[in-house]
Amino acid sequence: MSAQKELNQQEPTSRVTTDTQPVQVLEADGSVCPNATVPDLSDEELLSMYEDTKLARRFDQRAISLQRQGRIATYAPMTGQEGAQVATSYALEQRDWLFPTYREHAAKYVHGVSLAALLKPLRGIREGYAVPDGVNVMPEYIPIATQIPQAMGMAWGNKLQGKVDHAVLCHFGDGATSEGDFHEGLNFAGVFDVPAVFVCNNNQWAISVPRERQTASETIAQKAQAYGIESVRVDGLDPLAVYQVTKAALSKAKNPAAGERRPTLIEAVQYRYGAHTTADDPSVYRDDDEAEEWKDKDPLDRLQKYLYKEGILDEEIDAELDERIETTIKNAITEAESVSEDPELMFEHVYEEMPDRLREQRDELAALREKYGDEAFEEVLE
Amino acid sequence: MSAQKELNQQEPTSRVTTDTQPVQVLEADGSVCPNATVPDLSDEELLSMYEDTKLARRFDQRAISLQRQGRIATYAPMTGQEGAQVATSYALEQRDWLFPTYREHAAKYVHGVSLAALLKPLRGIREGYAVPDGVNVMPEYIPIATQIPQAMGMAWGNKLQGKVDHAVLCHFGDGATSEGDFHEGLNFAGVFDVPAVFVCNNNQWAISVPRERQTASETIAQKAQAYGIESVRVDGLDPLAVYQVTKAALSKAKNPAAGERRPTLIEAVQYRYGAHTTADDPSVYRDDDEAEEWKDKDPLDRLQKYLYKEGILDEEIDAELDERIETTIKNAITEAESVSEDPELMFEHVYEEMPDRLREQRDELAALREKYGDEAFEEVLE
Amino acid sequence: MSSTAEPGTDTGAPIEKLNLVEAVCDGLYTEMSQHDDVVVLGEDVGKNGGVFRATAGLYEEFGEERVIDTPLAEAGIVGSAIGLALSGMRPVAEMQFMGFIYPAFDQLVSHAARLRSRSHGQYTVPMVVRAPYGGGIHAPEHHSESKEAFFVHEPGLKVVCPSTPYDAKGLLIAALRDPDPVIFLEPKLIYRAFKQEVPKGSYEVPLSEASVRREGSDISVYTWGAMTRPTLIAADNLADEYGVDVEVVDLRTLSPLDIETIVESFKKTGRAAVVHEAPKTAGLGAEISSTIQEEALLHQEAPIKRITGFDTPMPLHGVEDYYLPQAVRIQDGILETVEF
């Protein structure tokens, strides 16, 4: 669980708009944009947000290297996108629900999933997906866009049960907007006016396919027009702007003003600095330089500069944070590596009650392991 | 094939717009709207269009009564919508392709499918779907919206093969716009800029679900924004307006001006006067009166009044047309009722070459029919 | 085999005569009356009461927040039903015809079936997806699918298919109370074919228990849903005309299968046939005959016959009666097996 995360009940002030110009709060140098309102976050909250973003970046580096060492399987890096992830989750209240993809490690962490739980499935250990009660985070969604109608459905269910103060926040990428499930989910959201916020992390690429080949629409945000819901474009590398628009969207989802509709589509304009996953080599399909321009507006740097300017952060604190982060991550790795998966678990939780045939299959596998030893199963298959 | 259908090469003048106000050419009383341009159609063409619309209406009545008599199976009536069907197909050139749903009987007829061929599948006879070479009409699509990506693909294939003068026109209903296939097809159309025209016959109802519960967007036309393509709303009960916008869209598909994009979404605003199909009872879910308002703007009446005003039509000609239509339909019914389906045909055309197992199954059925007689198979199953 | 009250048993509850589709509707009504968390959603299920009237009267009784007309989008319906289930409700999603379930295939097989296992038991998807299935009513193309095998092949899903009004209500209630996602296939051919005494109020016919519809000693014939009736007709004819004593086993639940009942019956008779409307190749008949020979080969006296739809798309209605296994085909196939 994120350090010092606190509920923030303020009414946010950001505009909901479909302008193509993204909402921005901080300039690249950490100063406040002219006319922008800084969201009403306490110094502690700002510092905590910064720490979590920093942790996310460090986690990303460690995970990539764990993968290189063969200690975890394919990993989807988030560097460049952690700012948006942390900020959207800071906007959530504990009871709100999060529907993440394979890339929202930091979003999950901030909303209550431990780092060790993030690492476990990457080591093939399923219990990492079974978050504790009260942590309202779904397992990551790998089939693209499939979470969108489900997130809509959960928001709808909450509304039907009178729990409109439980909003649902659903992440997906720019590529996901091409799938039918995006369309059907958002259309339902409009028709049934559900308390949901749909966050498109437009990182400009769907593996090797650039945003402009994904769709001929000028912005992702304008797709909301098809569903009669509002949308907003935000600078996804500006954590305060992302926080602000998400907070506003969540607030509208729970408490729409007269004539306002609950759902919002947020297009968070950002960039995937690294590879799509550790199995991907972006140099094949894009220019390395492309990232540089975006890196000038880096979310972690921006937040750091702002906090220095505001006197909330200094080098000493920064060093302390680094140290704490290092320990936290190290402990998480140790924990994740201390467990291993029992093959028999695969027969559990297929149904609430195990059917006879499955029981037989489980026993059959047990007998074979007994007879031949586990080494016989660990032969390289190819 | 439609009487006297001729290619019309004129450059149409209608606006392509996403205004919510539908394009209109004729007033309900058959006079020309202020500021409207009447499409450049010869008197013969106008009369032929009228005749086909009239035939469509009469065919509809006859088909409904054939269904009541048990002579054909479930039928989807088109009364109120024939004007748009006839007009869109008049805008096509012979080489253009048509992707129809179960309701576009008149659109198919005008584009070259015989009335008998329309009736045959309704009698369970498959050859009705095998249109002659040169008649570019696909079999009707029943699974909603599935034709949309396919129509897009055919337009794309034509473009890739340099046949951009072969446009594709794809029909679907308002309900269809909620399906993922609509979204994926139109998004592809935008990205690959294909020579296709997508016609949404917004008849206000998807069986019992009214348009406003289908989607929260104000118009169907505005959904085109999501795909970076143009759209236009047209009065679907105004055949001349529908002709005009379709012609313009087809022309743009084949010959876009610099900066223009080929695909267009047309929302033809209309009304389903009758039941969804002969198996449906609309009185359960909608007010009978609702249709009356629409009927005041009836497409057949409007065209008739216009032609009378213009002196192209008089009572004598009108009566002649009625007579000819009656004969045409009667002959078609006779033809469709003169054939019956051979059960063995079901084994044909599953693959180009019949697999052994299928051949065995065919022989097995033949042997059983031989042994027990066809009566044994015609027992009522329930 | 089922140990619950069968029709005719005196449960003390008042009885009414219902056909199968009325029994489905009554099952929904009964559960919705007792459990606020049950909601019905789909295309035309509201005011219209469903194109087969399977939800007739529910909208009037429970209102538009519990009997919900959705936009025309099957992945949206099933996907949002998964979300509804995750939120603590018990959604019943209607697919208007089984032929239109495919747009929702991904949501069903990749998600509904797997959320329990992938979350290590933390999240569950208790929902029912109802779909009228099968041919014989002269419906248009794509309206007559019977592809139960697709869903049986996906672990995590249950598949149920009643053949009588009594079972339709009891199985539906059991499905609604089941903690796992259930595909509930309704034989629309016999929606209105006959009425049966159905108790008012709640009762369950347990899942995964086959029912022996007719006892016999010469051959076991396995079937379900709409094919149960022609199978029983064939069995009667065979008894009358040839003195062949057919045991008819109605599987009722297609996944997980009641293997015990299947194998027990076979051990008694030593011969078997499977009757289904779906194409033969890779249909459920293959699973049943394969299971039988695994479990009871030493009892087997003849090849297990598959009497099924042909390996073609469902033809237009003009000849569908030749496609579906009719009593005459069933009878002939059984005879061939008995005489082997």
Place this chain on the structure above:
Amino acid sequence: MSSTAEPGTDTGAPIEKLNLVEAVCDGLYTEMSQHDDVVVLGEDVGKNGGVFRATAGLYEEFGEERVIDTPLAEAGIVGSAIGLALSGMRPVAEMQFMGFIYPAFDQLVSHAARLRSRSHGQYTVPMVVRAPYGGGIHAPEHHSESKEAFFVHEPGLKVVCPSTPYDAKGLLIAALRDPDPVIFLEPKLIYRAFKQEVPKGSYEVPLSEASVRREGSDISVYTWGAMTRPTLIAADNLADEYGVDVEVVDLRTLSPLDIETIVESFKKTGRAAVVHEAPKTAGLGAEISSTIQEEALLHQEAPIKRITGFDTPMPLHGVEDYYLPQAVRIQDGILETVEF
């Protein structure tokens, strides 16, 4: 059985050593060079050359009008490929992993499979849908599907699955030239497992012809794709250690099946097993064992054993080696059948 040139046969053509994924790529290259109407489309097939590099170099060679990166939408890909085929082209659509084919399921089963029959032969859909399938490479969830049975159960589709580089190229070319839609499943586990001599230029391995990979007299083992190798390993072990003589039949085409070869082999050995990765229930193993007992019961000396994936969703990679039929399980299952 196949009558075409097998690897090693001198066809006069120059030979190169390729692994399976290279052979797929070479097959695409060969056909695209000779036939302008062949186009490749899918996610990341262009500049990126495919996530497994199955289309590497094609974009550079044939340009972006023939090697086309599409938006991320499988129904759009397959639906538009159907349209491309209708327009006279020969599209090869890539599904990035078989687990992501389900959004396109409706387009495949309701349309690709049926346009020929519903149009009475007027319209045809000659296209190939390629998909890497199966487990064993420690891929994330939903990446390891092996649900060939879904497609085998749909008449009108063909299903092909090579197990060697030579066959991969020859079957792919045959599929590309086939007048009907073909689902081409590529065993990604052995994409790079070994190289084999593959002729340059064009050759076909005909569809619907199984290949006997190893002759034997004691038992026939049917398998395909990635499971062929552990099956052959098991067969060798059994010969060495137990003197059991196993015949291994690689089906290569899963629909329509080469029933003749299957049954002939069985008549010779009288015993059989089927090995596949998919879940056991309603998998293709059921079809094969069911067919065998229909056609050759009198030769049968033991139950036909199904050695398959378990009836669970594919587990996380941590334990997938226990899920897949390993040589040890195959060996044990064969022995059980031989000793029955």
